[in-house]
Amino acid sequence: MKRLCAAFAVTLILLAFAGSALMQDPASPSLTSAFQDINVRQGPGTTYPTQARLRTGVPVQIIERNSVGTWVHVQQTLEDGTIFMDGWVVSGFLNLSVELRFSQVPVSTLADALPENAESPALRALYSAPIISPVSEAMRVVYQRGLEMRNYSHVVTKIGDSVSADPLYLTLMSRPGAALGPYDYLQDSLDYFGASTQVESVAARIGLNTYALFDAGWASPDTCQQGETPLECELRRKQPSVALIMFGGNDVKHINEVAYDQQMRRLVEETLAKGVIPVLSTFSANPNDPNWWKAVEFNNKVIQIAADYQLPLINLWLASRPLDGFGLEQDGIHMNHWGTDTLRFDNGFPAFSGANLRNLLALRMLDEIRRTIFLDPTAQG
Known part of the structure; x- marks a missing residue:
């Protein structure tokens, strides 16, 4: 029971953090969320290690992309400027704003894979x-x-x-x-x-x-x-x-x-x-x-x-x-x-x-x- 209570408490904290991140710039076209749970990796490719999971609906900010746009670098930042989550996801699994323009998103210099x-x-x-x-x-x-x-x-x-x-x-x-x-x-x-x-x-x-x-x-x-x-x-x-x-x-x-x-x-x-x-x-x-x-x-x-x-x-x-x-x-x-x-x-x-x-x-x-x-x-x- 104690473990269940602890897990519930962690969930509430994460949701609170998510709400804080959302309050940053709700009008920004680069603000997005995943429509299903997805892996967050250290770079734009499947050979990069998985470091987290982006949960459905949790708001994140797109800060850069790969040369095509099929992978994007996202961050979840709290109101005090603390980066709570940072990594790369497949852009096709995101609820992208209709106002988002990849021409305005910086292109990363990271390689497409870790051979x-x-x-x-x-x-x-x-x-x-x-x-x-x-x-x-x-x-x-x-x-x-x-x-x-x-x-x-x-x-x-x-x-x-x-x-x-x-x-x-x-x-x-x-x-x-x-x-x-x-x-x-x-x-x-x-x-x-x-x-x-x-x-x-x-x-x-x-x-x-x-x-x-x-x-x-x-x-x-x-x-x-x-x-x-x-x-x-x-x-x-x-x-x-x-x-x-x-x-x-x-x-x-x-x-x-x-x-x-x-x-x-x-x-x-x-x-x-x-x-x-x-x-x-x-x-x-x-x-x-x-x-x-x-x-x-x-x-x-x-x-x-x-x-x-x-x-x-x-x-x-x-x-x-x-x-x-x-x-x-x-x-x-x-x-x-x-x-x-x-x-x-x-x-x-x-x-x-x-x-x-x-x-x-x-x-x-x-x-x-x-x-x-x-x-x-x-x-x-």
């Missing part, structure tokens, strides 16, 4: 790559060469298997009714690239892999010239400045790491030769999948290739770790959806839908490229 807490060297390599990489000066040279070849700076395309062929990936950027929610800083890049995503890619098809991409038999006879491969056809017909590339789901079942590495490098080199910036992406995988460790090795190949060619990289594998089922459908390959056929980053969508998260990361990378190369090179995302 040293991973269980193996292979996983440490995967955790070491940021969710959104910086854009190198080498890509500025590629972009300028593309302009000389009459590529269009506002055009982006996608290259990949059935995960990329998903009609709700990338093409949503061309549809009206986009709800960016707090991700307001992405609006200009959505306006810039959005219309170009309306036409589907002939180099993103169900069943396509890194070998079929170079097989003219896989090219569409209605849109491609005789003898063209799907890759050649897509780059000719759209003349994009950027190509978002992801392969792995099909390849991991049929070829080994050496063959995958060779084909991905061939893809990169042919894309670069056309003056197109190749953006590589890791792919999500479930540890319970029989091909788990092979998928880890394939993803590490992607990271190494991006480093070797100084390419932009989206670490979707890392970003999807907090999602239920790692953002995957039951088949363990395709990204899951969450009941929307428009671009939705409000109401926590990226924390519950792998497909939605992937669209967010794609737009975030396009924003990084536009700000770094197309605009002032000193601009920050």
Whole structure:
């Protein structure tokens, strides 16, 4: 009975502290609370240790975010200035104010993961790559060469298997009714690239892999010239400045790491030769999948290739770790959806839908490229 009374007393104290924190600045857009109990970690990722639990409805203040906005640093501060709770949470589990603008929230310099807490060297390599990489000066040279070849700076395309062929990936950027929610800083890049995503890619098809991409038999006879491969056809017909590339789901079942590495490098080199910036992406995988460790090795190949060619990289594998089922459908390959056929980053969508998260990361990378190369090179995302 004494323990129950003590626990009840602690609960009352916490509620009192919560009330005090709420009285600080109830009108601030950065004031928020969780709609369910969630872990509070020491940094913006699942490899950071858990240090507390944020209980449902307890008010906290957002003080900074990661480079995307999928994790935010929150504090609960008492009226006397004492910080009662301090740590990082997934932003999708918060009751975010409709007035919150991530453009007004400082961006943290903390890494997206603590690789040293991973269980193996292979996983440490995967955790070491940021969710959104910086854009190198080498890509500025590629972009300028593309302009000389009459590529269009506002055009982006996608290259990949059935995960990329998903009609709700990338093409949503061309549809009206986009709800960016707090991700307001992405609006200009959505306006810039959005219309170009309306036409589907002939180099993103169900069943396509890194070998079929170079097989003219896989090219569409209605849109491609005789003898063209799907890759050649897509780059000719759209003349994009950027190509978002992801392969792995099909390849991991049929070829080994050496063959995958060779084909991905061939893809990169042919894309670069056309003056197109190749953006590589890791792919999500479930540890319970029989091909788990092979998928880890394939993803590490992607990271190494991006480093070797100084390419932009989206670490979707890392970003999807907090999602239920790692953002995957039951088949363990395709990204899951969450009941929307428009671009939705409000109401926590990226924390519950792998497909939605992937669209967010794609737009975030396009924003990084536009700000770094197309605009002032000193601009920050």
